[in-house]
Amino acid sequence: MSVDTTKGVLGDATIGELEAGLRGTVVRPGDASYDEARTIWNAAHDKHPALVVRCAGTADVLRAVEFARSQDLLVAVRGGAHSIAGFSTCDGGIVIDLSGMRGAVVDPRRRRAVAQAGLTWGDLDHETQAFGLAVTGGLVSSTGIAGFTLGGGVGWLLRRHGLASDNLTAAEVVTADGRVVRADEREHSELFWALRGGGGNFGVVTSLEYALHPVGPQVLAGLIVYPLDQARQVVTRWRELIADMPDELTTLLDLTTAPPVPFLPSEVHGTRVVVLAGMYAGAPAAGEAAVAALRALGTPIADVLGPMPYAGMQSLLDPLWTAGAHNYFTSAFIEPTDAAVDALLRQHLRTPTPSSELHLHQLGGAFARVPAGATAFSQRRASVLCNVIARAPGAAGFEDHVAWARGAREEIAVHGGGSMYVNFTGDAGADKVRASYPGEVHERLVRVKDAYDPTNLFRLNQNIRPSAAAR
Template structure:
């Protein structure tokens, strides 16, 4: 059976030849598992690729890249498939699916792990916590390690150990011409620099090597719920604690609607609340003094902060972030001024759905101490990252929900320098990409793109356009 693509028709013999060269499998339209294989976590993106190549290893990735190049196919690369902006799927092109590539080798002596790019943070934490080690990971355990890391990687260890990308020591990459290269400080150093914050622009990353740190197995963390009526006081007092917080403590504020959790009074369910989350990465006993100020920011509705396994902290909010909802994320690096707080509070009062939220991530600590020129992620001087999230169980009025998120971001971003977090830019737009990087950083990223992907084969991302495509 032939397959229609945006560039023409793929004959059955051509696809069969590709499949014969793989250890993994090819999924075609009409196959029994096609609908499952094409779906992603974010239901806002419902695409129909011409082919899905489920890779079993790096050699399969090479074959898939060569095939895509020979057939001039649009390429989407999929790791964990959260696909907030829809980049891990496409219409009529080829999806290079890495999700079966879940191997990890932990070296507890050197405190390193080599992790294949199909792993989620739940997978990787499972392996590294066996040795009492961890690296900054996603707040939702089903998040894939690769896309998260390549765009930066904000998590509960950010102030103690920096971004996920700050902890990358090497990467294996399949480039647009089908080469397999190792990028580290000695081999392909410019590519290594670009991968840490430049997103998936430069090839298919098949594995990442991370530096690990002693964390857990027990940490001190959790959530404290405050009424929305005290939101201004809570955020203002939270901001005032920044200079006194140790680097071992990473916190965030979530302005949301209270879910029907058993530890919340029934009368609170469905009302707007302010949640202060935090994790102390050191000895839980020592962390009690550090988190004490978080308990007196207002009048707590519920305090569920205490000792728990690190893996428990990493999965704490998983039940609220299941697959199948429609999601739109956007962001801004800001200073938490009174004006910024005013804007955040106004937009909290107009959230379009109960699961639409505004997150204020505390930065600083180890994150801020990385020199701006050390990695492509160079937005190190802001105090807070604000993520604006529109989330709905279905498509009803979702365009209006997106408009709410964009309007909120537009107003809140006036309290910063306009930069976005590249993992949360909402959708593909050149102006958003340019706003995410200083001019000199963007120019350097273009030079790396010219060297490794001059035809822009890998363009389903927050795209750094090569010179030839400018």
């Protein structure tokens, strides 16, 4: 059922004036496309914005920002619309929808790509792999490039080439006061620093320029599945291996429930398992020795790790992460001590639904070698990022599932410094934001916020509050 959230707030003439200045379109309650336009990937957030402005280019974004400011509207910015925390939608405000802005230009000689903010990682990988190039992208190909990058960007190339944000070389930004600026190392350099890990706090990023790297087209990648009774052995052996793995190899341990996929025996379907996922970002033949130890973590139920296209690995998990489910993520940077392993295994046995999981992302390598303070992303010392996921097909019982995830996170987080990863955050309060941007980093982010968004127009994010709002 549509809800007329514009009634008594915005008149038809006012909206008509906005629409007349756009190449894109305005969708409002009552329009045939409204329910489709307001829906995001994460069905846990069922909001009714007053307007959805589907932008065709930067000029439309500029017009939408000016309109939102003049009408004092809450602003949600939407790229790929995965929106784990629900920030790409709102009730009663304006959604600035970039999903129609999907252009990309690849310069193979300079190894650069300029990509509009509505692209997904599947889109960008398609363009860059035509030249045998890539940049660290999402683990699910329908993830939008913009929000992913601004929050850091953890993916299969992390240990070889760093975060997505580490490879951001420039960005075009529409600021709260109606300017269009280019941020890079020379121009608006403080804004550029803040964009690399500070999230969507500082403006609407309309295009991103990335440094690219030779990757693929074939890589050594895939999954190895181990049974529950070997979980402790697998996790502890993996913990011992990760300190000395080559940078080309990035792995993830998934404490999950076996889905009904063809490569698993039917009797395993629906049982708890440990899945080792990994990719060697080098010649597949050279990676065989590196992954041999992964095959010896235990006695696998299935081993489907082998040569495959890079784009195939980037989309391998897509069938398990389709739109329309209820999702809640929360996270902690940890060290996998014996006590941490105990906590992880306890919570694995308590997962409330078959699709609720605990992901252990291996860090280190190029990720850890970025100098302290070089970017706003500051959690470079931890060896593991734990993502606690509550996921269910519908709303029934979902609040209980979220309570499990929050409790699991609190038990696991004591084995780290208390900080979270902003892209894997369901509902971080100010205390957790401060913990994720400690000390001088947070103070510097506030100064950038004061310079580019002093009234906190862009506050649907893991919010860095400007000085005026903090008083």
